[in-house]
Amino acid sequence: MTTAFASVQDVRNGLRQVNYLADDGIAGVVYLAQKLGKPVLIEGPAGTGKTQLAKSVAELTGARLIRLQCYEGLDESKALYEWNYKKQLLRIQADKSSDSWNEVHDDIFSDEFLLTRPLLEAISSTEPVVLLIDEVDRVEVETEALLLEILSEYQVSIPELGTITAKQIPLVFLTSNNTRELSEALKRRCLYLHVDYPDVDREKQIVMTKVPDIGENLADQLTRIVRSIRQLDLKKSPSVSETLDWARTLLLLGLDHVDEQNVKDTLHVLLKYQTDIAKAAKELSVDE
Amino acid sequence: MNGLLELISGFVAELRRAGLPVSLTENLDALEAVKVVPVEDREAFKYALGATLVKDAAHWQVFETIFEVYFSLRGDEYNIVQDGAQTEFWRDEQDRAGQDDQPGRGAGGGMDGLSQEELAKLLMRALMTGDQAMMRALAKQSVSRHAGMEPGRPVGGTYYLYRTLRNLDLDNMLQSLMDADGATDRQSMEERLMRDEYQSRIEQFKQEVEAEIRRRLVADRGAEAMAKTLRKPLPEDVEFMHATRDEMQGLKKALGPLTRKLAAKLARKRRNRRRGPLDFRSTVRHSLSYGGVPAEPKFRFPRPAKPDLMVVADISGSVAAFARFTLMLVYAIQGQFSKVRSFVFIDGIDEVTRFFKGNEDIQDAIQKVNTEADVIWVDGHSDYGHAFETFWERYGRDITPKTTVLLLGDARNNYHAAQSWVVREMRKKARHVYWLNPEPTSYWNTGDSIVGEYGVHTDGVFECRNLRQLEGFVEKLA
Numbered sequence: 193m194t195t196a197f198a199s200v201q202d203v204r205n206g207l208r209q210v211n212y213l214a215d216d217g218i219a220g221v222v223y224l225a226q227k228l229g230k231p232v233l234i235e236g237p238a239g240t241g242k243t244q245l246a247k248s249v250a251e252l253t254g255a256r257l258i259r260l261q262c263y264e265g266l267d268e269s270k271a272l273y274e275w276n277y278k279k280q281l282l283r284i285q286a287d288k289s290s291d292s293w294n295e296v297h298d299d300i301f302s303d304e305f306l307l308t309r310p311l312l313e314a315i316s317s318t319e320p321v322v323l324l325i326d327e328v329d330r331v332e333v334e335t336e337a338l339l340l341e342i343l344s345e346y347q348v349s350i351p352e353l354g355t356i357t358a359k360q361i362p363l364v365f366l367t368s369n370n371t372r373e374l375s376e377a378l379k380r381r382c383l384y385l386h387v388d389y390p391d392v393d394r395e396k397q398i399v400m401t402k403v404p405d406i407g408e409n410l411a412d413q414l415t416r417i418v419r420s421i422r423q424l425d426l427k428k429s430p431s432v433s434e435t436l437d438w439a440r441t442l443l444l445l446g447l448d449h450v451d452e453q454n455v456k457d458t459l460h461v462l463l464k465y466q467t468d469i470a471k472a473a474k475e476l477s478v479d480e
Numbered sequence: 481m482n483g484l485l486e487l488i489s490g491f492v493a494e495l496r497r498a499g500l501p502v503s504l505t506e507n508l509d510a511l512e513a514v515k516v517v518p519v520e521d522r523e524a525f526k527y528a529l530g531a532t533l534v535k536d537a538a539h540w541q542v543f544e545t546i547f548e549v550y551f552s553l554r555g556d557e558y559n560i561v562q563d564g565a566q567t568e569f570w571r572d573e574q575d576r577a578g579q580d581d582q583p584g585r586g587a588g589g590g591m592d593g594l595s596q597e598e599l600a601k602l603l604m605r606a607l608m609t610g611d612q613a614m615m616r617a618l619a620k621q622s623v624s625r626h627a628g629m630e631p632g633r634p635v636g637g638t639y640y641l642y643r644t645l646r647n648l649d650l651d652n653m654l655q656s657l658m659d660a661d662g663a664t665d666r667q668s669m670e671e672r673l674m675r676d677e678y679q680s681r682i683e684q685f686k687q688e689v690e691a692e693i694r695r696r697l698v699a700d701r702g703a704e705a706m707a708k709t710l711r712k713p714l715p716e717d718v719e720f721m722h723a724t725r726d727e728m729q730g731l732k733k734a735l736g737p738l739t740r741k742l743a744a745k746l747a748r749k750r751r752n753r754r755r756g757p758l759d760f761r762s763t764v765r766h767s768l769s770y771g772g773v774p775a776e777p778k779f780r781f782p783r784p785a786k787p788d789l790m791v792v793a794d795i796s797g798s799v800a801a802f803a804r805f806t807l808m809l810v811y812a813i814q815g816q817f818s819k820v821r822s823f824v825f826i827d828g829i830d831e832v833t834r835f836f837k838g839n840e841d842i843q844d845a846i847q848k849v850n851t852e853a854d855v856i857w858v859d860g861h862s863d864y865g866h867a868f869e870t871f872w873e874r875y876g877r878d879i880t881p882k883t884t885v886l887l888l889g890d891a892r893n894n895y896h897a898a899q900s901w902v903v904r905e906m907r908k909k910a911r912h913v914y915w916l917n918p919e920p921t922s923y924w925n926t927g928d929s930i931v932g933e934y935g936v937h938t939d940g941v942f943e944c945r946n947l948r949q950l951e952g953f954v955e956k957l958a
Contacts, residue, residue, distance in 0.1 A: 200517070200524045220517070220527035227516040230509070235537060332748070370537075370737055372744050379535040380505055383513075386537040413673075420676045425843050452669045467841055476669050 197223050212241070212248035213390075213397050221385040222249060231343050231364035233328075233379065236387035238369055239431020243326055245387070246365035250322035255363065258317075259324045260310040262331045268338055272348055274307045301352040311339075312348050315358035322363045328378075329368040336378050339366075343381045390432065392419050398432060403439045407448050414439060417455060421462065421472050430462045438462045452477055488514065491550045492533065494707045498546060499714050500539050506532055522551070538715050538734055548691065549698055549707050599625075603648070607657060607681050615681075619688035622648055629696055640693045650682050716948040720802040720918050728801065731947060735805065738951060739812035745955065746816045756780035786818040787884040787911065787957065792871060794889030795824045795855065796862045802918035802944065803888050804846055809954055810886075811842050818882075823875070824849060825867035828857030831875070862892060864934070865899035872902045879909045884957065887915045887938070891924075891931035898930050903937040915941040916953065 197203045204219040214222070222245075225232045234242045250257035260271060280300040308316060314323040325339065342348055346358035366382060368374060390398060395415045400406060415435065422429045430438075438461045447454060456473050463469045492507050513528040526547055534543045599621065606614035623629070626647040627640040657678045658671070713719075715734040718727045762778035770776070791810055793803035807822060814820045821833045830853045835845040857866060879885065885906055907913045915938045917924065917931055924941075925932045935941040944950045 200521065216523045217527045217530070220524045221531045223524075224513055224516065224528055224531060228509070228512055232531075233535075370741075372741050376501075376503075380503055382535075383509075383531040384535045385531060386540060388537075416673050416677065417669075419680075420673055423676065427841075455669065471841070476672055 197226055199223070206252045207248055210248045210251045211401050212244060213394060213401060214245075215390070215394060218245065218385065218387065221383055225363060225383055228383070229346075229361045231366060231382045232385055233366045233368065233374070233382035234385045234387055235368045235370050237389065237429065237431065239433040240387045240389060241432055242367040242387055243324065246322055246324040246367070249363060249365070250324075253320065253322070253363070255320040255322045256317065257322050257324060258310050258314045258362075259326060261326050262328050264330055264332065266331050266335055270309055271311050271335075271338055272309050272342075273312045273350060274309065275301070275352075276305045276307050280305050303353075306350075306353070311342050312356065314362045314364075315342065315346055315348060316356060317362075318359050320360060320362070322365065325364065325366045327369060328366045329371045329374060333375055336375050340377055340381065343378070389422060389429070392416060395419075395432065395435060399435060399439050402436050403443060406439055406443055410442060410448055410450065411439065413450055414442065417450070417476070418462070420476070424471060424475055426463070426468045426471065427465045428463070428468065434462050484514070484519070485511070487550065488529075490704070491529075491546065494546050494550070494704075495533060495543065497707075498542050499717060500534065500542065502533050506535075525551070541730075542714060546707055548694065600648075603685075604653065604657065604660070607653065607678065607685065608660065610681055615685050616688055619685060619692050623689060623692045623696065627693060629693070629700075640697075641690055644689055644693070645686065650686065654678055654682060713946075716951075717946050719945045720805060721798065721945070723801060731805065734947060735808060735812070738947065739809060742809075742951060742955060743813045743816065746813065786816065788819045788880065788882045789817045789821070789884050789886065790875075790879065790910075791820070791822040791886045791888065792829075792868075793822070793824050794826070794862055794864070794867075795850070795853075796826045796860075798892070799888070799890050799918055800850075802916075804850075805947070806886075806888055806916065806944070806950060807846060807849070808842055809950060811836055811845070813954070821875075821878075823871060824853050824855055825864075825871070826855045826857075826860055827863035827866055828855050829867045829870045829874075830854045861894045862889070863896045864889065864891060864893045864930075865897040868902040869899050872905065876902075876905070876909075879906060881909070881911055883910045885910045885913045886957075887913065887934070888918075889915075890917055890919045890929060891915075891934055892928050893930050895928050898933050900930075900933050900937060903934050907937055907939070913938045914953075914957075916944045916950075917941060918944055920945060 197206065200216070200220050200223045203223045204214050204216075207214045207219065207222075221232055224230070234245065236242055247257060249255075283300050283305070284296055306312075310323070314321050328336070328339070343364065346361055347355050349355045366378075389395070392415050395418065396411050399411045399415060400408065403411075418430055418435050418438075438458065441458050441461045442450060442454070445454070445458070455476060459469050459472060463472060488510060492502055492510070495502050510529055510532040513532045514525060517524045517528045519525060529547065530540070530543060534540055599618070602614070603618050603622075605611075606618055622644055623640070626644045628643060629640055654675070658675060713727075715727075715730045716738075718731055720731075723731060756779050759778045759780045763774050763776070766776050766778055767774040789810065791807065793807065795803045803824065810817075810820060810822070820836075821831065822836065823829055823831050832849045832853050835848040835852070836842070857863070857870075887903070903913060915931065915935055919929070919931075921943050923929065931941060942949070942953050944953060
């Protein structure tokens, strides 16, 4: 059962319990979202835990997580609802003689023949729900409009059935990798949260939480290396998840301290472009 | 509650003046939001306002500064809702600034008695251990000692900042920190890490000093006036020609996401333009199945032409930054063009396409352009006439009807011969010739600027003072 958060600190502690280390901004916005019943738009570089936040909040509140993965070409039959044509046809054919046309007509456009898709499912559910609309920047601008009604009014209008209003207000998270500018209309309806790379201390905490076997020394050292690498001008900076991968790699290698050679050998876990790897290796070993 | 309402209204008005698009609903949301967070919790209060009012990460910095001016100066103990206390508080702060000796929070008790050297030592120790409270206290102390602030003096904050930092000599501080740490004997990677660590602490200290100065200025002049002097343009509105070093960094950062968005937008635009021109033959053929009625018009497949681009850029001092950004932008979305060739000139001209070929790192290529390109002919002062003439001789025959030529520069020709016939000839051969000028329109054709003389032969001269205008132009081009 969901528990309403009492304070920002409460959110923060709660998230810590489910192994998500939030900073003040993240905890504050999640708290607000719940208090105000507004969706949260999370933006930030890839791999900084945007999707994970929604998952962790769901875990924390004990709500069901409903996920809508966005992609180009997503339409309302995939996002909102669809009529189950086959079943409708069967119904019409099943007993032709007995029913009058009107009855059949009313009958085939009822709940029974409606296929709910994630958005409709989220608001028609009776139990508490966390709705995650992932990578919303991938849909076209026109498709964004699909989301507006549900985001501001928590309702879906179906011409044949009328308007379905939410039985409970779901907690909605939208994530975006910022590949395009989202429309004003969408932004206006959301609380905005920008999740950036964490600072050294928080990242160290994250590493130590997620990779518990790691020694504090190693965690400290590797997060500092990651920070130095992020300051370079790279095609793709290492994300938090890549830092974690790296930490696991180093742990597997049985190291409790990294030197230059180790770093060079394992840099490919952290960076995914050859030019980036070469640059980082050079920067880390050459002192001016 | 009224006091708070007024304060937030003023705050929102200031955000709008700084160029942030805050709508009415967002304003109302903010008021809703601050109702549910405890006002004593300043961080939560800030994020509540931020989440409702700022919808773009690039605007966050502006928001933070304005927030600090309006709300943060009140200290932890100060309760925002208390009406009237505001003025009293300001007087209080003013006194403090006048007397210069409120002890810093926590650690900095009797710092006034310390000598310059002792203070420096203290700062060094604080930086080494990363002692936050100590750093804050020292920032306070340094400002009262070195900035020489006088109430009511109409000087910008940067002046005080400069004075304070000059006295602290932070550049050498980094080196002495490294020496004291013995880091130079260590492995080079370790050293590098230590350097970054200290660098970030010094940076933090600088910000602390800046914040302290701002706090005092606000106490002296009031939030409204202060916000005005602090108003900084958003990254996309920063002028290329007058950007400071920090602003340049901001611009560079903004360029990455911008090009990604631009490329996605262009690709989408190209794909979505479904309909080509009417295919007459096909329409008639299909009309046969409708008894000769052309009921179903058929269209040709669109063949969007990718322009073939030639960028000719002036890279002399005044416009170098502009040329750099344009080249970066063009190369970042070069997939949208069938071919890109670039040339740079001052008074001589050189093709620099080779630096970008096979080099994935655009920054590195730009660096090479700046250092290795052969662009000096006589004296290294812009000579558009000679550069264009040489361009025409060497590369003129490569211009085809598919080519779009971009000429970048302020056309300040140092009173050399214009040779504008080159541009006229170019236009005859090329598909389009455009001129991008980083100067404001009102400066065109004043002094030695002869952009008009070239302009009449082009398909258009565009003002490109900032990233926003540049982006707009490139979007139209591709």
